[in-house]
Amino acid sequence: MSASDLFRTLLRPAVLHILRASGFHSAKPSVIDTLVDLTSRYLLLVASRTAHNAYSNHNDLTPDITDVRMAMQDCGILVPSLTAAEELWKDKLRKPLDDYEEETGARAKEERRRDAEDTADVNEFIEWAKGDHNMEIHRIAGTAKPQNMTETEALDAMEMEDYLNTLMKKHSKTGVESRFQGTALGSASEAKHVRIEGGPVDSIQDWCRRTREKAAKMAESAPKNHDSLHDIVESREEFGDMVMES
Incomplete structure (x- = not known):
């Protein structure tokens, strides 16, 4: 199995949980394969755009938050309220912060207002990610623990495991760490000396x-x-x- 096949296989349960949280209870295998392929292509697009922005902005393939945000805008995840030209003209025409009185707190108030305005698209995305719909996805996948629980329910929730660890333990008879060590699902394996046979x-x-x-x-x-x-x-x-x- 190649690396792409492995990651696509790991992505399949996540897509199934999203569909189940959205109200779907059955689908043809061809439909699931198509949705998984579309999801993997979109994630690859976001990652490639992030790497491109990192290399273009600071000549380094290690991205920062600005590179990720630009990639999310390029891929349509974040939709800014103004275009780049409109933001430029708005920044030039609005009153400078130095003109606001600092003693009365007007400058700090205006600075907070501008920060909230500039990050409105990011705040909307965070609110969507923490919304009820995505909490339902976490609940179905077993990654979110219910709130306002009794003591017995809290003990049961502590023993709950997400679907991935449950699946790994189901297929592992010698222990998760030993079976999946050195793979994408386990811990990294120790570096070993590789001897070249038949060479100088x-x-x-x-x-x-x-x-x-x-x-x-x-x-x-x-x-x-x-x-x-x-x-x-x-x-x-x-x-x-x-x-x-x-």
């Missing part, structure tokens, strides 16, 4: 070291070769001059 070196590190040493020797010998070639050219020119004079 025993490891990649030795090969890299020999390559660097060889490159250094070639760099040291390059000026000598250049000088020797230069001496040959000069001797040939002197020999030609002697022939012309004779």
